[in-house]
Amino acid sequence: MGGGLSSCSSGVRDFLSYVGVLPRNARHPASVVVGGIEYAVGQLLGEGGSAFVYKGRDVHAGNAVALKRFTLTDHNYQAHCMEEAALHRSLCPHPAIVNFYDSGIVERPECPLPELWIVMECVEAPSLANYINMRMAVKQPFTIREAYEVGHALVGVVAHLHSQSPPVSHWDIKAENFLFEDSQNLKLCDFGSASRLYYEPQNALQVSIAEAELGDRMTLLYRPPESLDLWSRRRVDTKADIWGLGVLMYLLVFFEMPFEANAMEIMDGVPRRFCAGRCETIPEGFGPLIELVVTRMLVKEPSLRADVFEVSQRLSALSHISPFPPPNPDFQIPQRPRFE
Numbered sequence: 001m002g003g004g005l006s007s008c009s010s011g012v013r014d015f016l017s018y019v020g021v022l023p024r025n026a027r028h029p030a031s032v033v034v035g036g037i038e039y040a041v042g043q044l045l046g047e048g049g050s051a052f053v054y055k056g057r058d059v060h061a062g063n064a065v066a067l068k069r070f071t072l073t074d075h076n077y078q079a080h081c082m083e084e085a086a087l088h089r090s091l092c093p094h095p096a097i098v099n100f101y102d103s104g105i106v107e108r109p110e111c112p113l114p115e116l117w118i119v120m121e122c123v124e125a126p127s128l129a130n131y132i133n134m135r136m137a138v139k140q141p142f143t144i145r146e147a148y149e150v151g152h153a154l155v156g157v158v159a160h161l162h163s164q165s166p167p168v169s170h171w172d173i174k175a176e177n178f179l180f181e182d183s184q185n186l187k188l189c190d191f192g193s194a195s196r197l198y199y200e201p202q203n204a205l206q207v208s209i210a211e212a213e214l215g216d217r218m219t220l221l222y223r224p225p226e227s228l229d230l231w232s233r234r235r236v237d238t239k240a241d242i243w244g245l246g247v248l249m250y251l252l253v254f255f256e257m258p259f260e261a262n263a264m265e266i267m268d269g270v271p272r273r274f275c276a277g278r279c280e281t282i283p284e285g286f287g288p289l290i291e292l293v294v295t296r297m298l299v300k301e302p303s304l305r306a307d308v309f310e311v312s313q314r315l316s317a318l319s320h321i322s323p324f325p326p327p328n329p330d331f332q333i334p335q336r337p338r339f340e
Contacts, residue, residue, distance in 0.1 A: 018076060152315060157188045171240055175248060199227075251281070253289065
């Protein structure tokens with residue numbers, strides 16, 4: 001995803017600093033005050049498509065936090081960042097989500113543009129992507145029990161999002177966005193792509209807008225076919241998260257992605273190992289899980305794809321881990337369309 005000045009290359013940022021739009025001394029400030037509390041700004045932890053993330057510390061209480069900083073370049077981008085903060089706040093507290101503490105717009109004399117800062121829990125642990133790569137490096141596949149436990153955790157946090165009223169689509173479910181709080185608990189850490197809206201463009205202008213916005217929100221290797229073929233007029237909603245979960249579970253089993261970073265291959269909707277009716281060897285004991293992934297999750301037509309609660313029920317039947325109950329539809333407001 002992208003959209004802010006922090007998504008520019010270092011050369012572009014240097015030029016903007018030179019001409020005074022983004023001052024050099026504003027890039028990594030020493031401290032910031034959010035909600036009346038002063039935080040020391042420490043190590044840069046990440047520089048994502050739309051923000052800087054720092055390790056921080058409450059100057060008075062001494063506890064560690066993570067600080068996410070956005071430079072608000074225009075009103076539309078400010079609205080997007082405020083939506084991220086509001087969604088993240090609304091989803092907490094939850095054991096599988098990085099805790100949201102506070103947020104606020106900050107105007108500093110040395111910076112010509114206002115900034116939004118989000119204060120959240122600091123989880124100093126590897127991501128699921130790091131962990132998978134470490135297992136791959138030492139050629140240590142996941143056991144079936146490990147795969148079920150990780151899958152259950154992933155499904156659980158998505159079920160929480162989809163139980164909201166209206167449901168929240170995350171739209172960037174990927175291994176990099178899950179952090180290990182300890183040796184067992186995974187936490188979802190980024191809500192910059194999340195939305196309570198769905199996309200169903202009906203004309204050329206709407207398709208063009210949707211292509212740009214979804215391109216910013218989604219990661220190609222995890223994108224579902226309907227988000228790449230918007231002329232098909234298939235709705236892009238919470239079912240996109242099921243596709244992302246399917247990609248992740250496939251990765252846990254095979255240590256490879258089901259699709260190349262190729263839009264045409266993804267739109268075909270058939271994982272490489274299952275092309276042309278062939279199926280390469282599935283690791284022993286993983287057949288039922290892969291059947292769930294391929295036949296109910298990595299399904300090209302979103303209306304035929306399982307929802308997260310069906311996935312939870314089926315995973316529970318395989319793993320004997322309790323499923324996540326669906327919300328009462330009588331008390332859940334549906335998502336609204338992006339284009340009305």
